[in-house]
Amino acid sequence: MSKSTLAIAHNYKPVIVVKLGGSMISQLTEQFYASLKKLTDVYECIIVHGGGPAITSMLERLNIQGEFHEGLRKTTPETLEVVEMTMGGKVNAHVTSKLAEQGVRAVGLKGSDANLITASLIDSETLGLVGKVDEVETTFLTNCLRGGYMPVIAPLGKMLDGRTVNINADIAASAIAKAMNAEKLLIVTDVPGIMHNGEVIEETTPDEISALISTGGIYGGMIPKVQSAVEALSERLAEVMIVSGKQAVIENGVMTGTKICAKRKEGVE
Numbered sequence: 074m075s076k077s078t079l080a081i082a083h084n085y086k087p088v089i090v091v092k093l094g095g096s097m098i099s100q101l102t103e104q105f106y107a108s109l110k111k112l113t114d115v116y117e118c119i120i121v122h123g124g125g126p127a128i129t130s131m132l133e134r135l136n137i138q139g140e141f142h143e144g145l146r147k148t149t150p151e152t153l154e155v156v157e158m159t160m161g162g163k164v165n166a167h168v169t170s171k172l173a174e175q176g177v178r179a180v181g182l183k184g185s186d187a188n189l190i191t192a193s194l195i196d197s198e199t200l201g202l203v204g205k206v207d208e209v210e211t212t213f214l215t216n217c218l219r220g221g222y223m224p225v226i227a228p229l230g231k232m233l234d235g236r237t238v239n240i241n242a243d244i245a246a247s248a249i250a251k252a253m254n255a256e257k258l259l260i261v262t263d264v265p266g267i268m269h270n271g272e273v274i275e276e277t278t279p280d281e282i283s284a285l286i287s288t289g290g291i292y293g294g295m296i297p298k299v300q301s302a303v304e305a306l307s308e309r310l311a312e313v314m315i316v317s318g319k320q321a322v323i324e325n326g327v328m329t330g331t332k333i334c335a336k337r338k339e340g341v342e
């Protein structure tokens with residue numbers, strides 16, 4: 074019996090983590106949110122969302138300069154205030170409301186709540202208050218799922234000293250998928266997948282991804298996305314999909330885009 078069959082036999086559905094890219098959130102349709110509700114027939118669904126463009130536009134309105142290193146936003150204490158206000162506030166409330174409109178019992182959370190994400194600094198000199206995930210409080214998330222709630226998580230974390238940090242949403246989604254032993258991770262963004270020479274790459278591997286990063290074929294916000302996808306791969310989570318939110322629906326947890334697997338399947342070029 075496969076692990077997922079076993080999960081159904083015990084009446085526990087497998088977990089899917091869906092990461093909603095900040096680049097897409099304002100354009101996601103009602104049908105898209107309806108398809109997230111439909112997903113819950115088969116999966117326990119956890120949403121992790123970004124908010125990059127909303128943060129950038131608020132920083133611009135406040136005349137605060139921003140700077141990125143390999144797709145990660147340098148986060149000063151002043152920037153963090155804006156990150157918490159927009160991503161932890163406005164964007165989280167928006168996604169939660171859209172799901173509630175579809176009849177989903179969506180519960181808006183910040184990773185910095187209830188020790189949900191314990192984090193530490195990646196490189197305080199270059200990035201300031203930017204965290205990596207050290208631990209995810211899985212019992213709390215499991216209790217939410219068992220209670221019939223869909224967690225909608227803004228990627229903030231708490232350090233052991235109590236400080237809050239900004240975490241890239243792809244990195245948070247990957248760590249949550251791994252910690253929750255998820256069967257699927259869907260990364261929804263504003264492009265149809267990883268592009269190369271104007272075409273979508275249908276399937277790729279960690280080695281090919283490293284080569285594309287080193288030649289500049291993958292840059293900016295796509296870097297943490299693909300690195301997080303690779304990091305999430307395991308025997309249980311055998312493929313991660315990077316897909317466009319412009320497609321109306323997710324069917325059975327599947328969308329077309331780029332599939333990232335540890336190795337190519339036999340016979341696939």
Ligand SMILES: Nc1ncnc2c1ncn2[C@@H]1O[C@H](COP(=O)(O)OP(=O)(O)O)[C@@H](O)[C@H]1O
Nearest residue numbers: 094095096262263264267268290291292294295
């Ligand atoms: N090889 C690539 N294929 C597709 N998009 C890429 C690639 N390299 C860099 N990008 C950029 O990555 C962006 C997606 O990352 P990002 O803006 O951070 O999205 P999100 O807000 O969904 O996390 C695309 O809009 C594109 O500009």
Ligand SMILES: CC(=O)N[C@@H](CCC(=O)OP(=O)(O)O)C(=O)O
Nearest residue numbers: 094095123124125145146241242
């Ligand atoms: C450290 C870091 O870069 N954090 C991100 C968090 C939002 C995010 O990741 O949103 P996207 O889904 O739009 O990429 C930021 O401040 O933009």
